[in-house]
Amino acid sequence: MAFEFQRLTVLRAGRRVLEEITATIPAAGITVVAGPSGAGKTTLLRLCNRLEIPDEGTVSYRGRPMDELDPLTLRRRVGMVFQRPTPFPGSVADNLAVAHPEATTGELSTALTRVALDSGLLGQDARSLSGGELQRMCLARTLVTRPETLLLDEPTSALDARPKQVFENTARDLAGQGITIIWVTHDDAQAARVADRIYQLREGHLARAAEGTGP
Amino acid sequence: MNDTVSWLGLAVSLLLVAVAAGISWWQRLGLQRQIIIAAVRALAQLLLVGAALTLVISPGRSIWWSWLWVAAMIGYASSVARRRAPEVPHLLTLALASFGAAAVVTLGVLFGLHVFPLTGRTLVPIAGMMVGNSMTATVLAGRRLTDELRDKRDEVEARLALGQHSRQAATPYVRSALRAALTPQIETTKATGLVFLPGAMTGLILAGVAPLQAVLVQAVVMFLVLAATATTTAVIALGLVRRLFTQDHRLRYLPTPADH
Numbered sequence: 001m002a003f004e005f006q007r008l009t010v011l012r013a014g015r016r017v018l019e020e021i022t023a024t025i026p027a028a029g030i031t032v033v034a035g036p037s038g039a040g041k042t043t044l045l046r047l048c049n050r051l052e053i054p055d056e057g058t059v060s061y062r063g064r065p066m067d068e069l070d071p072l073t074l075r076r077r078v079g080m081v082f083q084r085p086t087p088f089p090g091s092v093a094d095n096l097a098v099a100h101p102e103a104t105t106g107e108l109s110t111a112l113t114r115v116a117l118d119s120g121l122l123g124q125d126a127r128s129l130s131g132g133e134l135q136r137m138c139l140a141r142t143l144v145t146r147p148e149t150l151l152l153d154e155p156t157s158a159l160d161a162r163p164k165q166v167f168e169n170t171a172r173d174l175a176g177q178g179i180t181i182i183w184v185t186h187d188d189a190q191a192a193r194v195a196d197r198i199y200q201l202r203e204g205h206l207a208r209a210a211e212g213t214g215p
Numbered sequence: 216m217n218d219t220v221s222w223l224g225l226a227v228s229l230l231l232v233a234v235a236a237g238i239s240w241w242q243r244l245g246l247q248r249q250i251i252i253a254a255v256r257a258l259a260q261l262l263l264v265g266a267a268l269t270l271v272i273s274p275g276r277s278i279w280w281s282w283l284w285v286a287a288m289i290g291y292a293s294s295v296a297r298r299r300a301p302e303v304p305h306l307l308t309l310a311l312a313s314f315g316a317a318a319v320v321t322l323g324v325l326f327g328l329h330v331f332p333l334t335g336r337t338l339v340p341i342a343g344m345m346v347g348n349s350m351t352a353t354v355l356a357g358r359r360l361t362d363e364l365r366d367k368r369d370e371v372e373a374r375l376a377l378g379q380h381s382r383q384a385a386t387p388y389v390r391s392a393l394r395a396a397l398t399p400q401i402e403t404t405k406a407t408g409l410v411f412l413p414g415a416m417t418g419l420i421l422a423g424v425a426p427l428q429a430v431l432v433q434a435v436v437m438f439l440v441l442a443a444t445a446t447t448t449a450v451i452a453l454g455l456v457r458r459l460f461t462q463d464h465r466l467r468y469l470p471t472p473a474d475h
Contacts, residue, residue, distance in 0.1 A: 049376055051465055071463045076378035086373035089387075099377045138373070145378055 001063065002027040002149055002180045003048055005206070008057035010043050017043050019204035020057070027062070027149075029196030030171065030181040034188060034209070039201045041184040042083070045151045048182065049080045061149075079142035080151040084158070085134040087126040092137055095126045099144035111140040115170050132163025136170060149180040156190070168194050219422075229254070272335030281335035285342040289314040292346045296354050302472040303357040305458045306451075313353055313450035314346055317443040321345050324442070330435060341439065344415070348400075348440040349447045356396035356448035360455050363388035365469040372466060381460035389452045396448040404437050413437070 001024050008021040017040045025031050033041050046052040047059050050071045059066045061074065088095050096108045103111075109119035115136040121129070129137060135155055142150065152171065156164040171194060175181050185191055191198050200209040220228075232254040239246040271280045293310035300306055325341060326333040364371055367388065374384035407413055408430075416433035420426055459467055 050463065051372055051376060053463075053465070071465075072378045072380060075376055080376040082369060082373060082376075084369060086369050088370065088374075098374065098379070142377065 001025070002031075002061065002182070004060040004063075006058045006060070008047070008054050008059065010040070010047070010052070011055045012043075016204050018047075018054070018206075021204075021206045022057075023199065023206045023208070025182060025199075026197070027180045030175045030183055030194050032191040032195035032198045033182060033184045033201055033206070034191045034198055035186065035201035037186055040204055041186075041201050042153055044201065044206070045080065045153050045182065045184055048149075048151055049075055049078055051080075076145040077147055078149045078151060079145055079147035081135070081139050081142055081153065081155045083154040085131065085138050087129070087134055087137070090126065091123055092126050092129070093122040095137060096122075096141050096144050099141050103144055108144070111143045112137075114143055114174070115140045116166055130163070132159050132166060135159065135163075136167060139167075139170065143174075147179065149182070150174065152181060152183045154184055154186065157185075157187075164190075225258075268339060272339055276335060278333070278335055278338065281338045284339050285318065288342060288346050289318065292350050296350060296357070299354045300358045300361075302470055302474070303354075303361045303455070304467075304469070305455070306354075306357055309357065309451050309454040309458070310353060310447075312454060313447040314349070316450045317345055317349060317446040318342060320446050321439050321443050325435070325439065341436075344436055345439055345443040349443040352396040352400055352444045353447040353451050356392050357451045357455060359395050360385075360388055360392035360452050361459070361469060363391055364459055364466065365471065368466060368469075375464055375466065379464075381464040381466075382456060384464075385456045385460070389456060392452055393448050397444060400441060400444045404441055407433075407437055 003025040005021045005023050005025075008018055009016060010018040021044075033044060035041050043052060047054055047066075048061070050066055053067075061069060061078065066074070088098055092112070093105070093108055096111055097103060100107070105122070108122055112119045112121060117133060117136050117140060121133070121137075126134070126137060135158075139150075139152075139155070150171075156167050159167065168190070171181055171183065175196075183191075183194060198209045200207050232250065236247040236250045238244075239250060268284075270276070271284050289311065292314055293307055296310040297307040303309075322338070322342065322345070325331050326338070331337040331341065364385065371384055371388070375381065413433055413436070415436045416429045419429035419432060424432075459469065461467060
């Protein structure tokens with residue numbers, strides 16, 4: 001089991017963003033959390049990376065309560081890719097090196113190759129990449145920490161059909177390599193394409209909806 | 216020229232205030248009343264401070280009165296900093312710590328190494344220079360760092376999500392804030408003597424001190440201000456990072472200036 005949520009509640013400005021969620025997320029394959037905007041999907045992912053903590057309830061990762069885990073180590077084990085690409089100033093290599101300053105050029109090249117980017121991009125200014133390349137660079141940057149789990153927060157919401165497909169294929173490949181993926185999306189068609197299983201988050205409640213069809 | 220300004224001289228200098236008010240009246244700026252109030256208020260404040268200083272640093276008076284004056288200055292400057300940038304969390308305590316640290320560093324060097332003799336007559340004005348000249352940079356550093364961390368929250372959290380320590384994640388924004396706060400002082404220091412004659416030196420020359428001696432005092436004051444600015448801004452920035460992130464390396468909610 002990757003994550004276990006016990007009576008998880010998150011309040012924001014008096015509103016219950018998540019309400020008494022009790023669920024488990026398996027470690028294998030891609031789990032999609034679908035649901036309308038504002039349903040609390042991003043909040044749920046941020047709890048898994050400990051960028052937020054719940055007001056009530058607990059999150060456990062691989063059998064251990066989050067608050068017993070060192071947050072810095074946890075975040076390297078559980079990487080996160082955000083909805084909007086977040087390039088740092090400098091080249092692609094500079095960006096990847098933020099995750100692992102001692103990484104060799106070979107390791108950085110491998111990270112790019114894993115997300116279907118040319119290793120020749122290493123010296124290029126990160127902010128000159130296209131939207132699709134930028135989002136995959138952010139994924140590569142996360143892979144540099146060698147995570148066992150990836151949290152993807154609507155990573156293709158701003159991409160056109162072709163780069164979206166490349167990103168989905170890349171994520172499937174990574175899942176095939178044994179990385180647990182939790183993918184948040186409000187796109188039902190995408191959920192059906194990539195998911196091994198789908199959870200629906202509506203009005204603060206999480207429920208297992210269906211087995212996905214996968215690619 | 217006489218070395219001192221008489222009360223008559225002071226009265227005559229009010230003609231200059233009249234010039235400023237006259238320009239406002241001529242150009243219909245509507246600022247005459249404010250100009251006169253500002254001038255009268257400044258004069259009253261200076262006379263009060265002068266009277267208080269006369270008591271505090273008069274010969275034979277214990278130097279503890281001067282230290283008390285310095286502490287009051289630091290307290291007042293910290294409260295002014297807090298009022299100027301209410302959106303910066305914990306600024307009052309951080310400003311107290313930063314002015315305190317700058318006092319230890321600068322006064323420690325100047326008096327500990329006998330650049331100036333430690334008397335009330337030297338302590339109070341030097342501490343005043345230290346606090347007064349570093350306050351703007353202190354507020355700027357605090358405000359800039361808070362703005363950067365709030366406006367670039369996505370970027371900061373992307374760094375945290377990669378497993379960076381909060382101090383490490385904040386480093387680029389701390390550097391940016393410190394550069395922004397220190398650059399004006401560095402530029403001022405560079406232009407000193409060429410573009411403008413600074414106040415302390417002008418005052419000394421007007422008071423009859425030999426220009427070379429005035430230059431030496433001014434140079435020490437410039438270095439004092441540089442060190443004080445660097446110290447206060449660094450303490451503010453590093454202190455803020457400790458306060459703006461949680462122990463488990465999450466960035467706290469940062470209010471915008473409009474929230475205050």
